[in-house]
Amino acid sequence: MIQEETFDVTVIGAGAAGLAAAAVTAAAGKTTIVIDREDRPGGILRQCIHNGFGLRYFKEELTGPEYAEQAAEKAEKAGANLRLGATVLDMKKEPDGTLLLLVLSPGDGVRKIRSLAVILAMGCRERNRGNLAIPGSRPAGVFTAGAAQKLLNMEGILPGKKAVIVGSGDIGLIMARRLRWSGIKVEAVVEIMPYPAGLTRNIVQCLNDFGIPLYLEHSVVNILGRERVEGVEVAPLKDGIPQTERKFHIDCDTVLFSVGLIPENELSSSVGVALNPSTGGPLVDSGYETGVPGIFAAGNVLHVHDLVDFVSEEAEHAAQMVIRRLNGETAPGGTFPVKVESNLKYVVPNRCRNGQDTRFAFRSLIVTNDAELEAEQNGKIIWKRHYNYIRPAEMIIVDLKAEQLKEEGELTFRLKKGEKI
Amino acid sequence: MTYDVAIIGAGVTGASSAWHLSRYQLKAVLLERWADVCFGVSKANSGIIHGGFHHPVSTLKARLEIRGNLMFERLQHELGFPFKRTGILVVAFSEEEMSTVHKLYEQGIRNGVRDLEMCGRDRLLQLEEKLNPEVVGGFFAPGGGTIEPYRYVFSLVEAARRNDVDLKCNFEVAGADRQENTWLIRSANGEEVRARYVVNAAGLFADRVSRIFGAEEFTIHPRKGEEYLLDRNSPARPQRVIFPVPTEHSKGVLVIPTAEGTTMIGPTADPVENKLDTTTSADNMKRILAHVRNMVNGISPRDLITSFAGLRPVMDNEDFYIALSEKAPDFVQAAGIQSPGLTASPAIGEYVKELLKSAGLPLLEKVHIVSELAPRHEIRHEPIEEMERLHREDPAWTHIICRCEKISEAEIVEAVRKGHTTLDGVKFYTRAGMGRCQGGFCSAKIMKIISRETGIPMEKLTKKGGKSRLAVGRLGDLKVETNQKTSEA
Incomplete structure (x- = not known):
């Protein structure tokens, strides 16, 4: 007989989101289990040994492992159970409305875990060379930035001697500096967009301080080398098309890809959770509940965040909503859709409820130092704010109070670019 | 010792020939140039079992395709690789x-x-x-279908080895001499193998191997x-x-x-x-x-x-070239095996065996042969009760290493213990790293397991043998340049 366990709340993933959510539900007296594949909690934070984390959430500057440790401690102190080295193979909704997970782990073998609510907190994976179909050969020495980070920071392994980084995402930028500190040369960072994908502070501290060239609007058009990488060919882009007659060679033995993150929602989809094509994450309401009642989502599995502190905050918020749901405290108002128009890539949540405090998260599609974000409902502008600094790399977060969301009716956000450059 | 047969090339042609020969009282060896079997032409095969209608029956490839196609149910039963007649x-x-x-x-x-x-x-x-x-x-x-080509080749080689066929990887044939009715085969790194008969199943390099043995001149x-x-x-x-x-x-x-x-x-x-x-x-x-x-x-x-x-x-004429050499003694050509070579492979192995017989190789059936491989457990395909049983046998069965394809530690350990000690070897044997993250999450874990099982330090492991090193050393091995400025963002 397969053993079955029952909890009020199951959290899938013990990264920043999962640990923060579990701390809240456990502290409220809800029996909570957190399931994670790794042997230790913390998720990707554990390999991010640089600092710059936690100023907002823990009010002190921490490294990734320190952040992970504090988050795990908080969850455990609150009474959450951690089930580590464990993989969720299957999830289904039972006729009685409970959620049943099939979990494998070397410690406990096969377990069924039943709960009233599930919080999805699986984070994301890195896009890789195969997703982009970068041409060339398939030698050793091609890594995603995160995989190289794991080898270097957790195993003490040097992935190469001379690297080119494809994409200017934050992990790639952090890795550029990390490689230099390990004695590995970094020949270039190559970015297809006309602006960097990562945060400005990382461009400055990880590239400029080391004199590492950043090629904007350039693309790697060929990876060379049969056994181990021997170089790459890079070409400038014109109207998005590589100008191969202007391509140039860069000698290297390592290529790291930092070309974006994809929320890991294969498990979510398998149980019928509908996804937002603009984020890759579940469509949720302002209670962070997905289209499948009882299943909630928070953190990078919902949409890719810029700072881990926002992940923890979002997860706490989601956990509060889970508690209210379990306690049968439904907000009074009705729900209505939330949409984005000009210059915004997405908004989370996708539905909201009047009469309830709500946090909205957005990503801009434009780089600007003069813009106005406005919210329109029932033909009226119900809220607006001016911004002096908007970058696609940085999330925009807007907290609206219950009294600002008095009415029902579709809510539309748009980002209007000002006159100033 | 002198082998009865040396088969050059451990792709699908060589592997099938080895499997057919392994049923007889003789000693055969597979010589493979790369670090693992199925690392050449066969690795990138589309995995189609063709339907016998693309080529006229006047060609050898069509005849062997049609016969080979019909042999797959039995082979699947004996060897247990993924195969489906999808049509x-x-x-x-x-x-x-x-x-x-x-x-x-x-x-x-x-x-x-x-x-x-x-x-x-x-x-x-x-x-x-x-x-x-x-x-x-x-x-x-x-009658057409799909198959996992590398799994098929791995299981052919495994079955042949269970029946006493030897395998030498990293053996690139560089020279051959005829001494007293025996071939002396030399590898590029100085190893030597003696064999009475030789099968040239060298794929892309069959022309070069033919030349080395003084056999027919042709171009692949x-x-x-x-x-x-x-x-x-x-x-x-x-x-x-x-x-x-x-x-x-x-x-x-x-x-x-x-x-x-x-x-x-x-x-x-x-x-x-x-x-x-x-x-x-x-x-x-x-x-x-x-x-x-x-x-x-x-x-x-x-x-x-x-x-x-x-x-x-x-080959120039687009057909298979499977024949006894007319120039080199005791030398069988199995060249030009392009599409539909995989489909034809069971029949090719049989055909090669018959050619060796006609050249005088005595074929006496063994009394005891391993005719079926034990079914391989794969945690992703097991019913829950079987997962639980496997866990009791070894907790590594319920430790998932490759999240995308759901491959357990036990499966990876099995691959390494069977001799697949490169990252690609483990990947093609188990599927670990073949899924949507392409090894982003599991490569380091797999490298740790290979290192633990083989004693090879992690930084010395390769992707596919030779110079395909996955790492160059350990933290601290490289000198750090100190020309960093410090800016406040």
Whole structure:
């Protein structure tokens, strides 16, 4: 007989989101289990040994492992159970409305875990060379930035001697500096967009301080080398098309890809959770509940965040909503859709409820130092704010109070670019 | 010692020959140039079991294809690799293409292929709902199917080894001498092997091997095929293998529901000069996408997870060249094994065995042979009770290492203990690293397991043998330059 366990709340993933959510539900007296594949909690934070984390959430500057440790401690102190080295193979909704997970782990073998609510907190994976179909050969020495980070920071392994980084995402930028500190040369960072994908502070501290060239609007058009990488060919882009007659060679033995993150929602989809094509994450309401009642989502599995502190905050918020749901405290108002128009890539949540405090998260599609974000409902502008600094790399977060969301009716956000450059 | 037979090349041709010979009282050895078996032509095979209608029965390849096709149920039963008779649809999108469809259908009938069925649009859409509804007509070959080519080769080699065939990897044939009715074969790194008979199953390099043995002069022309793999959740995955109407040099670009649940699109067919050129190109990706999007709905570049290329070893006359050498004694040529070589392989192995017999190799059946491999456990396919039982046997069975393909630590350990000690070797044996993250999450874990099991330090492990080192050293090995400025952002 397969053993079955029952909890009020199951959290899938013990990264920043999962640990923060579990701390809240456990502290409220809800029996909570957190399931994670790794042997230790913390998720990707554990390999991010640089600092710059936690100023907002823990009010002190921490490294990734320190952040992970504090988050795990908080969850455990609150009474959450951690089930580590464990993989969720299957999830289904039972006729009685409970959620049943099939979990494998070397410690406990096969377990069924039943709960009233599930919080999805699986984070994301890195896009890789195969997703982009970068041409060339398939030698050793091609890594995603995160995989190289794991080898270097957790195993003490040097992935190469001379690297080119494809994409200017934050992990790639952090890795550029990390490689230099390990004695590995970094020949270039190559970015297809006309602006960097990562945060400005990382461009400055990880590239400029080391004199590492950043090629904007350039693309790697060929990876060379049969056994181990021997170089790459890079070409400038014109109207998005590589100008191969202007391509140039860069000698290297390592290529790291930092070309974006994809929320890991294969498990979510398998149980019928509908996804937002603009984020890759579940469509949720302002209670962070997905289209499948009882299943909630928070953190990078919902949409890719810029700072881990926002992940923890979002997860706490989601956990509060889970508690209210379990306690049968439904907000009074009705729900209505939330949409984005000009210059915004997405908004989370996708539905909201009047009469309830709500946090909205957005990503801009434009780089600007003069813009106005406005919210329109029932033909009226119900809220607006001016911004002096908007970058696609940085999330925009807007907290609206219950009294600002008095009415029902579709809510539309748009980002209007000002006159100033 | 002197082997009775040395087979040069541990791809599908060599492996099948070894498996057939392993039933007899003789001592054979497989000599493989690369670090693992199936690392050459066979690795990049499309994995199609062809339907016997593409080539006229006047060719050797058609005869062996038709016979080979019929042998797969039994082989699957004995060796346990993933194989499914999905059926093949050849689809036409114009009346001109329909005329070729008719010719192919009639060729299939003449070849003696049974159950071929001409289909109008409605029948095609009934057989395959993913087809573009603009399809005009085509035909259905229920005997076609898909297979995991490397799993097939691994199990052939494993079964041959269980029956006393030796395997030497990293053995690149560099020279050969005839001494007292025996071949003395030398490798590039100075190893020597003696054998009475030699089978040349060297794939792309069969021409060079033939020359080394003083046998026939011929040229193997590499013809490249690029393939692109789509996520197992791609909405495009069809039920059956979808073929376009073929061209002169290839069977065209296909949509393949692989035996392990992903969808593959390709291959191209372009002649190249370099026999090691397995590069892919942006133009061919666009070409393939354009072709297949016309045939099947739901194909999106967003679902791409990887791409690769392989080279077909092509003879001037496009046929297989399987014969006793007329110039070199006791030397069997098994060259030019391009498509449909995988389908034909069971019959090729048999044919090679018969040629050796005709050259005087005595074939006495062994009293005891291992005719079936024990079924391999794969946690992703086990029922819950069996998962629990495996866990009690070894907790590594419930420790998932590759999250995308759900491969357990126990499966990886098994691969390493069977001699697959490179990252690619483990990947092709177990599927760990073949899924949507392409090893982003599990490579370091797999490297740790290989290192633990073999004692090779992690930083010395390779992707596919030779100089394909995955790392260059340990933290602290490189001198750090200190020309950093410090800025406040």
